[in-house]
Amino acid sequence: MKTELRELLVCPACRGGLAWQVRECDGDHIEEGEARCTGCGASYPVREGIGLFLTPDLSRRDLWEGAESGLSAYLREHPEVERALLETPLEELSPADRFFRALLLEERGEFAEARQAEEAANLGLYTYEYRSCLRSQLEYVVERVSAVGNPVIDLASGRGYLAEELTRRLDRHIVLTDFSPRILRRNRRYFEFLGFYREVSLIACDARQLPFQAGGVRTMTTNLGLANIEAPGDFLGELRLVVAGEFLAISHFFTDDVVENAEVIKKFGLETFLFKNSALERFARAG
Ligand SMILES: C[S@@+](CC[C@H](N)C(=O)[O-])C[C@H]1O[C@@H](n2cnc3c(N)ncnc32)[C@H](O)[C@@H]1O
Structure with a gap:
């Protein structure tokens, strides 16, 4: 993770400030170190360049x-x-x-x-229509992000499809976040292969309990991240707290009149963000 990101980070559990101990740096990247919460005392390591800001209280299916x-x-x-x-x-x-x-x-x-x-x-x-639809959504996000400053927080980055597009096209500090340390370790190797590792930070965190200061995030993006968040709870309230600027979310919706799809979506508890009306209603409720 880049050293400048420290200004934005807080304890995801209690939102307290962090005291940093940096053991190894490579240029402007922290490779090994630890952040300790000055409020609750929880500690968050940085290992192999990845900041690990996960808390033990949320269950996760990685x-x-x-x-x-x-x-x-x-x-x-x-x-x-x-x-x-x-x-x-x-x-x-x-x-x-x-x-x-x-x-x-x-x-x-x-x-x-x-x-x-x-x-x-x-x-x-994927069908041709799906692929060209996704391409035009990516173009839209790239255009919007080109008008904003650093850093850009990408939520539920997965294998980094959107983050790669943003890094390749724009001179921006992109922060890849995901609750899976495994996929972030893969992303480190992948972004090194691409030659973009210097441009990004990698942060393991849960979208439902973010380690960013209230009102500190100017721009947040996600590509198909919302629908993957299980048991979202008041996750949009959390976003509302930390994002003071723009939240650009690429989402694909199912129509709720196709019974077969609707049944499976409901069975897995994914209806909140896979149906447009319920997603919009949640966004409105979160303000
Ligand atoms: C389909 S991928 C998103 C695709 C990705 N944004 C891209 O552009 O390639 C969904 C990701 O969400 C992550 N995820 C699921 N629940 C999460 C949560 N509560 N917090 C953070 N990440 C989560 C998964 O680990 C997975 O990597």
């Missing part, structure tokens, strides 16, 4: 942890599947297998080949 370690474990037991995944010509693999190949190549640090496999997967996984 799907990256499950998916990636599950894939590795399965392939260790079935080396013939791993061989088939890596050696079959890309165009002969199903779109889902192309994506698994991308994940596997990434774990090995082969990012260029992984990207090729992922792009091929996306062509089969």
Whole structure:
């Protein structure tokens, strides 16, 4: 994480100030250190350049942890599947297998080949309309962010699709946040591969309990992050507290008249942000 980000950070549990002990810096990045809350005494380490601002009281289902370690474990037991995944010509693999190949190549640090496999997967996984809609939404966010200052906080960054687009196109300090330390460790290696690691900060935090000062965030973005937040509770109230400027959220909505979709969405408790009316109603309620 960049040293300048310290000014914006507070304790996510009690919103107290932080006393910093920096053990290792690389240029303007803190690589190893610790922040201790001057209010409640909680401590938050910085390891391998990633600030870890998670609290023990919220339960989390880290799907990256499950998916990636599950894939590795399965392939260790079935080396013939791993061989088939890596050696079959890309165009002969199903779109889902192309994506698994991308994940596997990434774990090995082969990012260029992984990207090729992922792009091929996306062509089969998503329709032309979906892809062009997402592209125009990304363009809109890039244009808006080009008019604002630093830093830009990206919420639920996942594999950093939006963060990469912003970093590639704009000279901005982008803060990638996610509650999965595993995906942030992957992002560190990936942004190093891209040559953009110097431009970003990586912060592990929960969107429902953010480690940013009240009113301190001028610009926050998210690409499909909202719908992934389980048990959101008063998560929009938390955003309202920390974001004093603009919140740019790319969201895709389902219509609630298709019964099959609606049933599955409700079964997994995802209705708040996957239906437009309920999302807008929540935003209005949060002010
Ligand atoms: C589909 S990804 C978002 C895509 C990403 N924004 C991009 O541009 O590539 C959703 C992410 O939300 C994260 N997530 C889910 N619940 C969260 C929470 N409560 N706080 C922070 N991140 C969360 C997941 O770990 C996952 O990485």
